[in-house]
Amino acid sequence: MDRVEIQNRIKKVISKVLNINEESIGDNANFIFDLGADSLQSVELVAAFEEEFNIEMEEDKALEVQTVADATEFISQYLK
Amino acid sequence: MSDAFSERMKNIDRIFYPKSIAVLGANNVRGTVPSDILTNILKADFNGVVYPVNPKERHLFSIKTYKYVIDIEDPIDIAVIVYPSSVMHLALEQCGQKGIKGAIIISAGFKEVGGKGIEREEKIKEIARKYGISFIGPNCLGVINTDPEVKLDASFARKTPDEGDIAFISQSGALCTAVLDYARAKHIGFSKFVSIGNKADISEVDLLYYLKDDPKTKVILLYLEEISDGTALLQAARTVIQETGKPILAMKSGRTHAGASAAASHTGSLAGNDEICDAAFKQAGIIRCEDVEEMFNKAIAFTYQPLPKGNRVAIITNAGGPGVLTTDAAIHCGLELPKFNPETTKILKSELPPTANISNPVDVIGDARADRYNAAVSSIMKDENVDGVFVILTPQSMTEIESIAKEICHIASQHTKPIYTSFMGEADVAVGVDILLRNRIPHYILPESMADAFASTYKFTKFLEDVHKPIPEFEDVDVQKARGILDEALKQGKKYLPEEEAVKVLEAYKFPVLKSGLAESAEEAGKLADELGYPAVMKIISEDVVHKFDVGGVVLDIGTRGEAEKAYNTILDNVKKAKPDAKIKGVMVRKMIPPGEEVILGLKRDESFGTVIMFGLGGIFVEVFKDVSFRIAPLDNIAAEKLISETKAAIILGGARGRKPKDINALKETIMRLSQLAVECPQIRELDVNPLIVLDDGKGCFVADTKIML
Structure with missing residues (x-):
């Protein structure tokens, strides 16, 4: 899976969890500061990423992921 | 005054008197901090414009809401930020880009949690420096300014306090809410109310300088958990007290003694952090309080009534027992019960029943109604031998609690002497207490608290008289x-x-x-x-x-x-x-030095407050008796005198049990020479002169042994 595809799927997940338009999600958008995620939604996002990509992310590290770009990089490492 | 200082004071003024506020991270989930902060600003009827900022919402509580603070078209004075700590740097960066110079950072998750929190705090400090932003917090309850000019409640406190003349600065947000609740029940209002949290930028020192010039503030209360720069705090406190006469009352937690036991000298071992803090506060004129109740007991004494011109109090009571209790408490606190002048005695004799006690303490007898209290209080208030009046009331079946309270308020309004009251009891006297407090007559449940509060105000007036004494400098030293x-x-x-x-x-x-x-x-x-x-x-x-x-x-x-x-x-x-x-x-x-009294002198360097000078009873049992007191160098004459007089050694030196008085002047001179040595020779880490033998008056004193640690 290439990075573009990973990023697109990440945006889809974010759009669903945060209930926002996929087009409005920038490549470097911060989940909290730009997209308005609260702390509960940040946890929900991690769970949704795990389900989407069928991976198990280490919780502490996963919660440090704060932007679409971070998530793309982080998940790409898992899928290698 | 430096430009940086004056810019900082301007920024703090913006925080207290903003014309526009952006609330970054606000939401409409009731019962959460981001929502309550916004609603408190609205409920307090803020006299300015509020701009909520939230990346998802287009309106909050019917107010247009912006995605980013930089999207707001109008200029913004301050930002109140409730975003999580992980994105605080992004929020503050945008505040800087928007040209905002003052901020209140409510969110937790910084230095107080350690690890990454410390990095986050450093990051926001760096951004604030870059843009010249001054900020309160993080990890705080917020800021309240009751001045009708602004009516600002940028906090998540339960209720906005009434307007008043007491400023409260607290390092603990939780204590702030408890204090607000306590004060509301006693009709105590505030001028400014600030929770400083981690005080990553604006500290109690900055706020003291700001409040010095705040016309709405008459008394400043401080609650501190740690003092990062004791020298700066003392300097600020001295400036406030000496320039304006505004009293500062402080609670400093962490009274437990730790860390000093392994010290090499007697001074090092005896001068723990708390003892040093105590001494430093005294020297600067800060009144240290043990708890919230004591703090407010004293605060209302300072703000509600005029300061006493002396320590002579008259006690008026309708019950013998409480009269005796109050007399004991007054004497214990260093107050005097004067004799009345003949004119007062004549009036009391004619107005009170023959069974009444017309000398101080005056007993108007248990069946006294408002007329007797009125006669006694009004005549005694005119007596030149009296500096203040304590009115005690116990509720008997015929006691006119409400009327007596009203009479006291009326009499107080006609005089410039302080009246304090103690209506003893709870349920029946409540109506009277309410009248007294609403009319700014200090009321105390316990006579001991009343006497203690009066003594505090008296000592403070004495302190103000002594503050400008010069520091002596000996020119004969090498x-x-x-x-x-x-x-x-x-x-x-x-x-x-x-x-x-x-x-x-x-x-x-x-x-x-x-x-x-x-x-x-x-x-x-x-x-x-x-x-x-x-x-x-x-x-x-x-x-x-x-x-x-x-x-x-x-x-x-x-x-x-x-x-x-x-x-x-x-x-x-x-x-x-x-x-x-x-x-x-x-x-x-x-x-051998001739026989005399053995005392100890010492010095120790303290990281926070500077150089500490110690004096006390000397000899080999110094640590056992712990009869020592401390001051911060340099010492003036008054500080040297108090250093001696606070110890029991002073009584011995004064000639206890028929001994000849000792040479206090020689001792005082030696203490001030030690103070000068301490200031001029920073190479000395600790020093003991133990014992210093003080001979009979006029015969001097001699160093018997000394230790100097580098």
């Missing part, structure tokens, strides 16, 4: 000589100054030191004793022996040459047994 000895010892890597060198340092500062000599043999000891005179004292000189008495290294009262020779051998034997590896330089021989 600074260069003392510094030379200390520098040389440091160069050689020494941690202790050998006694003979320590004595030289003291001699350079004209401490009263008797002439002595070093003997390297029993024969030499005998010869020296003959030269210097009898009775003589001899003690071991070794860099490896600090506590000479403990190892048998001191022999006193040597009367002959033969005894001196014997003492030399005894000392050497004792030391070799106790400390076989000690390098012995010899034995010091000196004429």
Whole structure:
């Protein structure tokens, strides 16, 4: 899976969890500061990423992921 | 005043008096901090414009909401930020880009959580520096300014307090909410209310300087958990108190003694953090309080009533027992119960029943109604022998609680002397207490609290009279000589100054030191004793022996040459047994100082407050009796006097149990010479003069032993 595809799927997940338009999600958008995620939604996002990509992310590290770009990089490492 | 200081004060003023506020991270989930902050601003009827900022919402509570603070078209004075700590840097960066100069950072998750939190706090400090932003917090409850000009409640407190003249600064947000609740029940209002949280930028020191010039604030209350810069705090407190006469009352938690027990000197061991803090507060004029109740008991005494001109109080009561209790409490607090002038006595005699006690404390008798209280209080308030009046009431069946309270309020409004009250009880007297407090008449449940509060106000007025005393400087000292000895010892890597060198340092500062000599043999000891005179004292000189008495290294009262020779051998034997590896330089021989009282002087460096000077009862049991007091150098005459008078040693020196009074003036001079030495020779880490023997009045004092640590 290439990075573009990973990023697109990440945006889809974010759009669903945060209930926002996929087009409005920038490549470097911060989940909290730009997209308005609260702390509960940040946890929900991690769970949704795990389900989407069928991976198990280490919780502490996963919660440090704060932007679409971070998530793309982080998940790409898992899928290698 | 530097530009940076004046810019900072301007930014703090913006925080208290904004015309526009952006609330970054606000939401509409009721019962959460981001929502309550916004609603409190709205509910307090803020006299300005509010701009909520939330990336998802287009409106909050019917107010247009912006995605980013930089999207707001209008200029913004301050930002209140409730975003999580992980994105605080992004929010603050945008505030900087928007040109905002003041911020209140509510969110937690910074230094207080350690690890990444410390990095986050450093990051926001860096951004604030870059853009010249001053901020309160993080990790705080927020800021309240009750001034009708602005009506700002940028906090998540439960209720906005009433307007008042007390400013409260607290490091604990939780204590803030408790204090607000406590104060509301007692009708106590606030001028400014600030939770400073981690005080990563604006600290209590900045706020003291700001509040100094705040016309709405008459008294400043502080709750501190840690003092990062004691010297700056003291300087700010002194400036506030000396320039404006505004009292500062402070609670400082962490009274438990820790960390000082391993110190090498008596001073180091006795001067714990809390003792130093206590001394520093006293010296600066800060009134230290044990708890919230004491703090507010005193705060209302300062703000509700005029300050007393003296310590003479009259007590008016309708019950004997409480009258006696109050008398005891007053005397215990250093107050006096004066005799009334004949005119007052005449009025009391004619207005009160024959069974009444018309001398101080006045008992108007249990069946007194409002007329008797009125007659007693109004006549005594006019008496020139009285500086303040305590009115006690116990609720009997016929006591007109409400009317008496109203009479007291009326009389108080016509005089410039303070009236304090204690309506004893709870349920029945509540109506009267309510009237008193609403009319700014201090009320206390316990007479002890009433007397203590009055004594505080009196002591504060005395403090204000004494503050401008100059620091004396002795010109006969040889600074260069003392510094030379200390520098040389440091160069050689020494941690202790050998006694003979320590004595030289003291001699350079004209401490009263008797002439002595070093003997390297029993024969030499005998010869020296003959030269210097009898009775003589001899003690071991070794860099490896600090506590000479403990190892048998001191022999006193040597009367002959033969005894001196014997003492030399005894000392050497004792030391070799106790400390076989000690390098012995010899034995010091000196004429014994005549009998006198043994006291201790010391100095210690404190990281936060600077140089601490200690005085107390001396000798080998210093740590056992702990009869010591402290002040921060440099000391003026008053500070030196108080340093002595606060100890029990002062009573002994004054001539207890028929002994002759000792030479306090010589002692005071020695203390001030020590203060000058401490300031001019920073090479000294700790110093003990123990004992210093104080002789009878006019005969001086002498250093018997000293230790200097580098």
